[in-house]
Amino acid sequence: MSDLADLYQQVILDHNRRPRNRGKLPTANRVAHGDNPSCGDQCSVYLRLDGDRIGDISFDGSGCAISQASASLMTVQLKGKTAAEAEKLYQQFHDIVTTGKEPEEISDIGAFAGVHAFPARIKCATLGWHAALNALKGDPVPATTETHKD
């Protein structure tokens, strides 16, 4: 159970139970959708880009605790960031979930370090992030965690 307790940390359970920024964002000017075709997880990300900066952001969808908590936490992390900063944050997040190394600065995204012991769940953790990055690129194709291989 120690691995599982690492995977399902309190931060994650909390975001899963009480997701932040959930639902359609009425003022969004960018949107992208992500699918995890292996399991049917879905995540839509809505964001309002004010110039180069993410003025507001929300998500919607369904999936496991990992994917929902990750998307919720992501919206918190990305609000107010530029596209370049968002890309950098994703790189950090990706490193954390694939290597299990906690970030240098203390951050909630460190809660996802336990994912690395469950390779099949990495896709769950990155689903929302992929959608957000696609939304930022204004990419019209739906994001899927299968096309963006980890």
Added chain:
Amino acid sequence: MSDLADLYQQVILDHNRRPRNRGKLPTANRVAHGDNPSCGDQCSVYLRLDGDRIGDISFDGSGCAISQASASLMTVQLKGKTAAEAEKLYQQFHDIVTTGKEPEEISDIGAFAGVHAFPARIKCATLGWHAALNALKGDPVPATTETHKD
């Protein structure tokens, strides 16, 4: 070697070396072609039907000693027979090559009894016979030992 000596009896080696009734029959009014697609053996049978009786018959083609000798011997056996008699002779021949039981009356076709120990060669032994029966039926489709399963 005892099985092989049974298979390649003198009658067979003789017919293979000096095939009877080989070549196109100019007066033929029936013809059919047989293929053994597994190995490329081919046999064409030409026959002149005079009323219900096989007035003359020949064969042409290429193949192993078994198939060539069998076709050669068949032409000898079938000359002068009716279609019904030919069908009956084929049944006898088929019994011989599949069961190895020698025929009651002494006949050269008994030489093919050794074939039954080599199931893969039954097709070789029956190729010419299939073509002859097809020619008798005036069947326009080419005979193959694959479509007429033994």
Added chain:
Amino acid sequence: MPTWPNVRADFPVLHQQVNGKPLVYLDNGATSQKPRSVIDALVHYYERDNSNVHRGLHTLSMRATDGYEGARTRVARFINAADPAEIIFTRGTTEGINVVARSWGHAHLKPGDIVLATGMEHHSNLVPWQQAARASGATFKFVPVLGADAEGGLDLAALDQLLTPQVKVFAFTHISNTLGTINPAAEFCRRARAVGAVTVIDAAQSVGHGPLDVQALGCDFLAFSGHKMCGPTGIGVLYGRRALLDKLAPDETGGGMVVSVTYEAATWKPAPERFEAGTPNVADAIALGAACDYLDALGRDQIAAHDALLAQYAMEQLSVLPGIRIIGPRVGAPRSGLVSFAFEGVHAHDIVTFADEDGVALRGGHHCNQPLMRHLGLTSTTRASFYLYNTEQEIDVLVASMRRILKFFGTA
């Protein structure tokens, strides 16, 4: 409940620990485990007889050919086909259905025709027909499922309405891999035949789980996978009625299925060779024959009874869990050996991950059944699927594991 002494001893894979707990393998709907005799058939083939088939006259090649054609005859007997030539070896159910949808569909479907399937088809018996309809200009329709949790099975009244003479093919699953519903396949075939439609049965979940007789069913085509019936991966069967097969153009072409080839043209052998281009999967076909032997030795009616009793027991035990929603037939109604369920507030993936910690192998997701999931208003379920080696005690382990998970997520 029928059980067989020491049947678990026949399956080497079952005797291991997963995450420190005895493996409880309840993912048989995805694939079954293999008895020793099937593994041995592979080893024996490769150690003694391995050779290419059909085109060889030497001893090993004759042995390989006898083994391969013997497996064809064995499978024909297993499903009571009238003729071994009606057995085409494929990679699995999916390939078999694609072969029919492409070859038969290409030759027979035209604009105005209807391709009929059902609302509970696996993607493998749905997407190929969508594509065949699209390629030919035919219309794709499906028989809806009845009840909020699909507990009513297929809507037979709707089927009556849908089965018009425009329907050229009716493709349906014998047993739903998600619901556990057992469809009245013989009746479907009878009704379809009455309007002149060809029938294609997806028997992936049924062939190894109970008696099956293609002549009694009266179907035209039927596809299944070896790996779901104690056989190896990579081998499956497409059954087709001889009269239809001989009129069908080949799907793939190449060595072994031709009579005569020139640079310009080629002619085909009859079935089954016509549909088996290239070197076949000899070893796995032979091992599939061994799987048929294994299942028939236990008795397929006994296996069906065993699986069904386990499913009923699981239904009873699971149904008392808080917030559970079990889909498919109600308790007491006929269902195959599987149970799909969802919990309010806990996702199937999290359940599967936690159950694995207890050694329990489950499947969570859409089960290649996205349209049905959408119809049910779900994105995924957790599925426990049983086979001849499972026991009531294993279901008790499953239920205890579920209780622990619900507790962790604070929903119980």
Added chain:
Amino acid sequence: MPTWPNVRADFPVLHQQVNGKPLVYLDNGATSQKPRSVIDALVHYYERDNSNVHRGLHTLSMRATDGYEGARTRVARFINAADPAEIIFTRGTTEGINVVARSWGHAHLKPGDIVLATGMEHHSNLVPWQQAARASGATFKFVPVLGADAEGGLDLAALDQLLTPQVKVFAFTHISNTLGTINPAAEFCRRARAVGAVTVIDAAQSVGHGPLDVQALGCDFLAFSGHKMCGPTGIGVLYGRRALLDKLAPDETGGGMVVSVTYEAATWKPAPERFEAGTPNVADAIALGAACDYLDALGRDQIAAHDALLAQYAMEQLSVLPGIRIIGPRVGAPRSGLVSFAFEGVHAHDIVTFADEDGVALRGGHHCNQPLMRHLGLTSTTRASFYLYNTEQEIDVLVASMRRILKFFGTA
């Protein structure tokens, strides 16, 4: 000649008597034998890890997925593909070529186009292209072979003439299974690319017999079979350049290759999943990875040298037999590890039957090469084909057997 100590001990099948004589297996062109490590890979998979792949989150399913995807990566390394996603698992060479001929052919061929093959293609790399040309209205052409006994290989001057901008695809064999000719594949790809043609290499006879690098070859597609390279039956590979694969429509549809499915429509995953509908042949893919390990441990350049030396030795020993006609490259010219020959007055089938009596496994027939046979004025040849476990002593047994047969038939 490179040999490996005890290499024959790795192959259980070799240690048996056939008709009371030690087995001399010289039918490797049809299929190879399997080392213990490959058989063990199958057993280990079924005894420890067997599960369905991709859609599972439990331990066995993750192990099976890791094994299957690991095999993909291993095969990619074996042929130096740039990306494991370029490796599509198929049943074998024939299926791989059919997938390209159908999917790519359907999308790209139109009337006026030319489909180019060669005069030495196996039916599996000939008939699918004939059919693709016919279906699209394109014209099928082929590069002729040179010399009465095809000892000159392909007519390169004719190739220059034939390779016009109308040629949309050039499909050719790397090594001829009948002649032993080794085609200059990299040069063919270079020339084809210059006119914008896509290249498809039939590597059935080459991949397991020497070094092979798809990037150095510069081909677009390449197909091969596991069973000819120490791997199991039922598994093969289609390599495709990523840029081409991602633009290609799927060939078969069903579970595992879709992103989203409704009753009306479906969308596809990228390669390789797009081309792997249904449950894949997991066990045999993993065992194919073990075969790659085995061959690389011996060294593929060493294997190529070994096979070539055996072929030269066989050529020398056979060439003195009365009435023999050896086809393909002349003594001393490069040839792969096989020799095809015919005797005046004794048919290949009779030879194979007699050789079997001496324990020698040969192939006799048209070798799925009917048009080439016709070109040579033959209906069949006898073929001895060698692999890493064969020895010069075995060739001596072969030659002695041939002498006995010629005597029996009175031609020597």
